Amino acid sequence: MRILVVNVNTTQSITDSIGVQAAGAASRGTEIVPLTPSFGAESVEGNYESYLAAVAVMETVRAYREPFDAVIQAGYGEHGREGLQELLDVPVVDITEAAAxxxxxxxxTYSVVTSLDRTVPLIEERLHAAGLSARCASVRASGLAVLDLERDGKAAVDAIVEQAAQAVETDRAEVICLGCGGMSGLTERVVERTGVPVVDGVSAAVTIAESLVRLGLTTSKVRTYxxxxxxxxxxxxxxxx
Amino acid sequence: MRILVVNVNTTQSITDSIGVQAAGAASRGTEIVPLTPSFGAESVEGNYESYLAAVAVMETVRAYREPFDAVIQAGYGEHGREGLQELLDVPVVDITEAAAxxxxxxxxTYSVVTSLDRTVPLIEERLHAAGLSARCASVRASGLAVLDLERDGKAAVDAIVEQAAQAVETDRAEVICLGCGGMSGLTERVVERTGVPVVDGVSAAVTIAESLVRLGLTTSKVRTYxxxxxxxxxxxxxxxx
Amino acid sequence: MRILVVNVNTTQSITDSIGVQAAGAASRGTEIVPLTPSFGAESVEGNYESYLAAVAVMETVRAYREPFDAVIQAGYGEHGREGLQELLDVPVVDITEAAAxxxxxxxxTYSVVTSLDRTVPLIEERLHAAGLSARCASVRASGLAVLDLERDGKAAVDAIVEQAAQAVETDRAEVICLGCGGMSGLTERVVERTGVPVVDGVSAAVTIAESLVRLGLTTSKVRTYxxxxxxxxxxxxxxxx
Amino acid sequence: MRILVVNVNTTQSITDSIGVQAAGAASRGTEIVPLTPSFGAESVEGNYESYLAAVAVMETVRAYREPFDAVIQAGYGEHGREGLQELLDVPVVDITEAAAxxxxxxxxTYSVVTSLDRTVPLIEERLHAAGLSARCASVRASGLAVLDLERDGKAAVDAIVEQAAQAVETDRAEVICLGCGGMSGLTERVVERTGVPVVDGVSAAVTIAESLVRLGLTTSKVRTYxxxxxxxxxxxxxxxx
Amino acid sequence: MRILVVNVNTTQSITDSIGVQAAGAASRGTEIVPLTPSFGAESVEGNYESYLAAVAVMETVRAYREPFDAVIQAGYGEHGREGLQELLDVPVVDITEAAAxxxxxxxxTYSVVTSLDRTVPLIEERLHAAGLSARCASVRASGLAVLDLERDGKAAVDAIVEQAAQAVETDRAEVICLGCGGMSGLTERVVERTGVPVVDGVSAAVTIAESLVRLGLTTSKVRTYxxxxxxxxxxxxxxxx
Amino acid sequence: MRILVVNVNTTQSITDSIGVQAAGAASRGTEIVPLTPSFGAESVEGNYESYLAAVAVMETVRAYREPFDAVIQAGYGEHGREGLQELLDVPVVDITEAAAxxxxxxxxTYSVVTSLDRTVPLIEERLHAAGLSARCASVRASGLAVLDLERDGKAAVDAIVEQAAQAVETDRAEVICLGCGGMSGLTERVVERTGVPVVDGVSAAVTIAESLVRLGLTTSKVRTYxxxxxxxxxxxxxxxx
Known part of the structure; x- marks a missing residue:
């Protein structure tokens, strides 16, 4: 089985990290194909960039010439998953939704911890669109940008761990979803600090995509898609x- | 005051109709500038085309070189308004939201009557995103495509009038929003048949954009936009x- | 075009302030007629007074002998708008709803900042009744009564500005609606402190009433009204x- | 214990019927005092009349000179209960809410069957305001006015029984609340036809008012009331x- | 009239307290029969114990050999009421729902103050299932277990009173429901501290059960029950x- | 990996069917252990039986003496999953929730098609409790009992296929979840008739349980469980x- 894992931004190192994370969660026999869009922003942190990512991800998939069995859209809170579902019969899994x-x-209940405050509304809307917001205790932001995560690992990890702890203690979250990729060690640190399970969206999406393929399930084509x-x-x- | 009215599709005749409708609703002293995107679908009826329209509308506005006071996105149930709000300080008004x-x-209560069934979920999501879905009695589709409206006026009008009547009688709508542009006479026909007020989104958007400008109000820049x-x-x- | 702007309390100086505010927002050619009810409380801050205001406003409009094109009910969170809509064909606009x-x-998202805590539930119910509560981040009270606003401008302004700031910082409001009239300078102070747009209900209602009249729209008469x-x-x- | 049961309209014969119904549900030792407002409409079927009833009921209670232990507002879907709660410490029970x-x-789940279609929105709003709408399957109207119930018993009963049956069969109601008073035999007929329990609002309100008094409970005075x-x-x- | 009041745990002293409380609220002529299940946990503080209590209460009622007119399930936030309603025609009243x-x-609005934090979700679910959560301001926990209430009255009372005060001040509750039984003096202490009405679930349930019986109302048998x-x-x- | 798949009723042939279905969906290396409770009803179709099943399933798992990695509760709309989660660290997956x-x-959107009308409310509550009801278009019943499915395959299949078709056409469902087990050929028939994807709960639960185990995720133990x-x-x- 071949699964395309499409990054939403144009930073190759992030695509690489996502690819490693996805491969780590994949079953034997699953080929993970990480893809970077040919146009768009180096990081996606707002509606303009997210709409651009939506079409860039779609064109990236349309331009892919080999057969594949499922697509993962690997961005947190981004637009576009519904468009991919129109274009494809194979399952499409968004990592925000997979994690939730x-x-x-x-x-x-669960909370999402993400990077910048301005992406919080985007994630909330994505969870609503997927019918997954009823048990969302909160979406919290660390205040650090996506590329800061790449540059200053220590401060970024600390800020995220702190927000995760507040989600559990103040918002009564019982599970944490990490809405920011590309950092080794982050999951362990949050588990250590909060004592609750931590879900990585990319890994979750890989197992869901594999499951849908194994069950022979494809996107419904009767109306919306x-x-x-x-x-x-x-x-x-x-x-x- | 100058208001850009941006069509979401690339059909010039629809842009022209929208321009006429907008100009008819504008106050003296308001200049309506109808714009057609330079790329995208000839009609927008689904998520793929709608995401494409979102970025096309944004680029159309970005490419406009003169000063302007407000922007109207003239498509029913389309993606993208949030992105425009990030890019601009001046008010942005979506016609779906203006009508509701x-x-x-x-x-x-109100109902929306639109063209194809597949666009119903898009309109529902747009109304939700704008906080305007609580009093929406229904979104109904006539089953005829956007371009059919251009080609076979009579059948299209009949189908839309029929859905409007059902919205009032079955769904208890007290007002009808017409979610499809470009047809003279449609409003009168629906009023005649149902006895309820009928709101045209383009006209409503023009008066709202003018009002926001006159009140000196601009898009909030603290977080989402x-x-x-x-x-x-x-x-x-x-x-x- | 003639618009009646009806105060909900019997204090003439507040009617005068409202009239000035309304006139400032009106287009050339619009005549604003401020009216004070002939019975009721000198300020409206609770259900008993608000129900009384509802019938007093209705009788004030019924007693008005000249033609008019629209009515604005100029009270924040008060009962009665639905009754006026039954009595009239012309548009009726409540300032709470116009602001939201x-x-x-x-x-x-938006927050409303009002005077006394006891009026918060009234405003919340009004927003719900109008289908406008989904994006309401909070309704906050300054703790100062309506007539205090008239008497001690400085303290009242400070208390309101402080609540507006908390609405933006704590409740994540992106716009502020001022749910208390009659104070010059208040809007500017809140804009300065919070950096977000501030909407005055009376002004907003005037532009909406004018827009509805210009579009030839009247109250639906099929069921509720x-x-x-x-x-x-x-x-x-x-x-x- | 003395309970005031206040009719919302000015028709004495309806007050009498309500009084008989209330007395039939009262415990030994409870004195039922039926009251008719001194002003207002002969029947209440819309917002204008309902707002008028709200203040008329309040003034009727304020004008009552003897001590009393609770007040029942005996109208279906009417405005005003919150105002009475401000004016009084003793419990106030609305029959719409008591029935639900x-x-x-x-x-x-339950449904309400009422007289005219135009009162449906009023009842829906009242149930919402009381926090009782989540399990409401529907509010249905028989199409017959309040005074028709007085005049043509047979047709009115048939129409109501028919709507109750549809509520059970189509809307999945498991209990019926009768939102129209003054008719002997109605409850039995609906039970016979539908097989579900039928709740009369006046009777329910009497037992609730008695219970609150016996438990020594009074209206909360900290904020809204x-x-x-x-x-x-x-x-x-x-x-x- | 005979009302069975069934404890959810197997601690006889708690059954005794409940029986005393119920008898104190009952009308003359009502016989209160307190029952203790023959199996289950000595206190119920979580889902496993609550599901066990659900079946234990049902079997306790099934094993009761005399006629009876109503059943009260005397546990806060426990499973099982729906099962009893299937087994019986007579009214079944859960004390969580009776209090709300x-x-x-x-x-x-109202808040519930209970013992352990882990029972908060159970109470929230029970209120939802009963259609009574819309006006619930919060469910708060004192952090003390059910049996602590029996053992160290002073500390338990203090902790509960403190949470009740926070519910009124922070969560804007206007009424407090005490979600923990068996303590004399608790109601008075909370009233004193908060100034709002305090509802005891057992007492409320007795008056509701009596009312339903007096009105001749029984459980609907058409579908769910x-x-x-x-x-x-x-x-x-x-x-x- | 070993997964316990626990039937909710005491009919061994249904346990066998469930075991076959589960094994068909399992990965190589996964051992499926089907279990039948030692007490309870031969089929579960209502609250009394469902509460009994809840405790029976819990005792069945507690009595199991070998190590295991996950538990599947294989009943549609039944009580009890939360109790199992308290008792276990390993993942617990309910088939109703897995399918949705x-x-x-x-x-x-999706619809569930189940056997008897009386189980519809149970399924609705289960979906709500799991935060999965927002996108549920409807829960429909075929009117045939669980054991009828075993006895008269043809009629049962026809009735279920018909309800699935109505869910798609009338309720706008885009996916069907089959809320009744043990019938070969059912999925294919529904796919054929409706053209939408059909999800079998047992199969879906197996892939989800496997995924959670592979990702090293366990039940959160901080509060509810x-x-x-x-x-x-x-x-x-x-x-x-």
Missing amino acids: STAQFLGR APPRSKRIVNWPPRAG | STAQFLGR APPRSKRIVNWPPRAG | STAQFLGR APPRSKRIVNWPPRAG | STAQFLGR APPRSKRIVNWPPRAG | STAQFLGR APPRSKRIVNWPPRAG | STAQFLGR APPRSKRIVNWPPRAG
């Missing part, structure tokens, strides 16, 4: 830079 | 075809 | 004192 | 006609 | 130890 | 019959 869905099996109707589309996709 | 917001002043952070964006925007 | 509806175009049935009403209205 | 609260102990503040009220109450 | 339902007549179908049940009930 | 969670990845406190439990568990 998994967390709900482990505790009565019916294929785009045949029509003229002008000046799109853009020619590669 | 206006309808709520006229009756306890803060300007995009400074960062590298690769291969974007696409070079015009 | 306007705020929703400017930010993802159908005219009262013909029947015997005993000992009412009261003879003027 | 009682119904919830008998089945998982704090007594009106001392202030000048102009030209009110009206002098009796 | 009563509180809603006294204030706009239809009697169990006739079928083979293996190795159940267990032989008494 | 899986369905949400395949379409915007903390282990039962140490205390005296009387006359329990019952001695085997």
Whole structure:
């Protein structure tokens, strides 16, 4: 089975980290194909960049020439998953939704800890769109940007661990979803500090995608995710830079 | 005052209709500037096309070189308004939201009547995102595509009038929002048949945009719609075809 | 176009302030007619007084002998708007609802800052009844009564500015609606302190009423706001004192 | 114990019926005092009349000169209960809420069957305000006015029984609340036809008022129902006609 | 009239306290029969024990050989009431629901104060299942176990009074429901400290059960609480130890 | 990895069917251990039987003497999952929740089709408790009992297929969850008739349990599912019959 794992930003090192994380969660026999969009922002932290990522991820998948069995959209709180579902029959799994869905099996409530405050509304909307917000205790931000996580690991980890602890103590979260990728050791640190299970979205998405494929399940095509109707589309996709 | 009215699809005749409708609702002294995106689908009826429209509308506004006072996104149930709000300080008004917001002043409940069934979920999500779904009695589809409205006026009008009547009688709607543009006479027909007020989104959006400008109100920049952070964006925007 | 702006209390100086505020927001050609009820409380701060205001406003409008194009009920969180809508075909706009509806175009969430804590539930119920509570981050009270605003401007302004700041910082409001009228300079002070847009209900209501009239829209008469049935009403209205 | 049972309309024969119904449900030792407002509509079927009833009921209770232990507001879906709670320390029970609260102990869901369609929204709002709408399967109208119930018993009973049956079969109601008073035999007929328990609001309210008094419970005065503040009220109450 | 009041745990002294409380609230002519289950936990503080209590209460009632008119399940936030309703035609009243339902007549919002934090989710779920959560301001825990209440009255009372005060001041509760039985003086202490009405669930349940019986109302049998179908049940009930 | 799959009723042939279904979905290396409770009803169709099943399943798992890695509760809409989670550290997966969670990845909405109408409320409550009801379009019943499925395959299949079709056409479901086990061919028939993906709860639960184990995730123990406190439990568990 081959699963495409598409990063939402154009930073290759983050794609690499996501690929490693995904491969670590995959079963034997599953091939993980990490992909970086050919256009878009180096990190996605707001609606403009997220809408751009939505179309970039779609074009990245459309441009992929080999067969594949499932697609994972590896960004936290981003737009676009519904568009991919229109374009494809194979399962599409968003990591925000994969993490929340998994967390709900482990505790009565969960919180998401993410990077910047401005991405909190995006994550909240994504959880709502997926029907997964009823048991969300809170979405909390560490105040550090995505690329800060790459640059200053220590401060970023501390800030995230602190927010996770507050989610458990103040918001009554029983599970933590980490809404920021690419850092080794983060999960362990949060588990240590809070004593609750910590779900990594990329890993969760890999197991869900594998499960859907193994069960022979595909995206419903009756209404919301019916294929785009045949029509003229002008000046799109853009020619590669 | 100058208001940009941006079509979400690339069909010039629809942009023209929207422009006429907007100009008809504008106060003296308001200049309506209708714009057609330089890329995207000839009609927008689903998530893929809608995400594409979101970025196309944003790039269309970014490419506009004159000063302006407000922007209207003239598509029903489309993605993207939040991105425009990040990019701009001036008010941004989506016609789906303008219609619903206006309808709520006229009756306890309202329904939206749109073209294809597959766009119903998009409109529902847009109303939710805008905090306007509590009094929405239903979103109903006539089953006819956007371009059918252009081609076979009579059948399209009949189908829409019929759904409007059912919204009032079955779903208890007290106001109808027409979620499909470009047809003269449609409003009158629905009023005649149902006896309830009918709100046209483009007209409503023009009066709301004018009102916000006159009151000196601009988009809040503290969190969700803060300007995009400074960062590298690769291969974007696409070079015009 | 003539718009009646009806105060909910019997204090003429507040009616005057409201009139000035309304006139400042009106387009050229719009005549603002401020009205004071002939009975009721000197300020409205609770259900008993608010129900009394509801009928007093209705009788004030019924007693008005000239033609008019719209009515604004200028009280924050008061009962009665639905009754006016039964009595009239022309648009009726409540300032609580006008402010919230306007705020929703400017930010993802809004808060209302009002005078006394006891009026908070009234405002919350009004927002719910209007279908505008989903994006309400909080309704906060300064703890100062309506008439204190008239008497001790400085302390009242400080208390309100402080609550607005907390709404933005703690409750994540992106827009502030001022739920208390009659004070010059208040809006500027709150904008300065919080950096978010501040909506004045009276001004917002004037632009909405004008817009509805210009669009030719009137109150739906099919169900909730159908005219009262013909029947015997005993000992009412009261003879003027 | 003395309980005031206040009719919301000015039709004495309806007050009499309500009084008989209340007395039939009262314990030995409870004195039922039925009261008719001195002003207002002969039947209450809409917001204008309901707001008028709200203040009329309040003035009726304020004008009552003997001690009493509780007040029942005997109208279905009417405004005003919150105002009475401000004016009084003794318990205030609205029959709409009493019926729903009682119904919830008998089945998982309940429906209300009332007279005119236009009163449906009023009842829905009242149930919401009381926190009792979550298990409400539907509010259905027979299409017959309050006074028709007095005039043509047979047709009115048939129409109500039919709506009750549809509530059970279509809306999955497990209990029926009768939102219209004054008809002997109605309860039995609905029970016979539907096989579900039928709750009469007046009777339910009497037992609830008695229970609250026996338990020594009174209205909370900390916030929403704090007594009106001392202030000048102009030209009110009206002098009796 | 005879009302069974069934304790959910197997501690006889708690059954005795409940019996005294119930008898104190009962009308003359009502016989209160306190019952202790023959199996289960000495206190119920979690799902495992609560599910066990659910079946133990049901078997206790099934084993009772005399006629009775109503059953009260005297545990806070426990499972099982729906099962009793299937088995019986007579009214079944859960004390959690009785307290909340009563509180809603006294204030706009209420809070529950209970013993251990781990029982908070159970109470929240029970209130939801009964359609009574909309006006619940909070469920707060004192941190002391059920049996601590029996052993160290002073500390337990202090902790509960403190949480009640916070519910009123922070969560805006207007009424307090005490979610823990068996302590004399507790109600008075909370009233003294907070100034709001305090509802005891056992007392409230007695008056509600009496009311339902007096009104001739019984459990609806059309769907959710239809009697169990006739079928083979293996190795159940267990032989008494 | 060893997964216990516990039937909720005492019919061995149903346990066998469930075991076959589970084994078919399991990965190589996963051992499925189907278990039948030692007490309880031969089929579970209501609250009394479901509460009994809850404790029977818990005792069945407690009595199991070998190590295991996860538990699946294989009943649709039954009580008890929360109790198992208190007793165990390893993941516990309810098939109702597994099916809904899986369905949400395949379409915007899903419906459940089950056997008897009386189990509909049980399933609705279970989905609510799991935070999975927001995207549930409907829960529909075929009107045939669990054991009828075993006895008259043809009629049962037809009735279920018909309800599934109505869920898609009338309720706008995009995915169907089959809330009744033990029938070969059912999934294929529903797919054929409706064209939407059909999720089998047992299969979905197996893949989810495997995924949680592979990711090293266990039940959160901080609050709701903390282990039962140490205390005296009387006359329990019952001695085997």
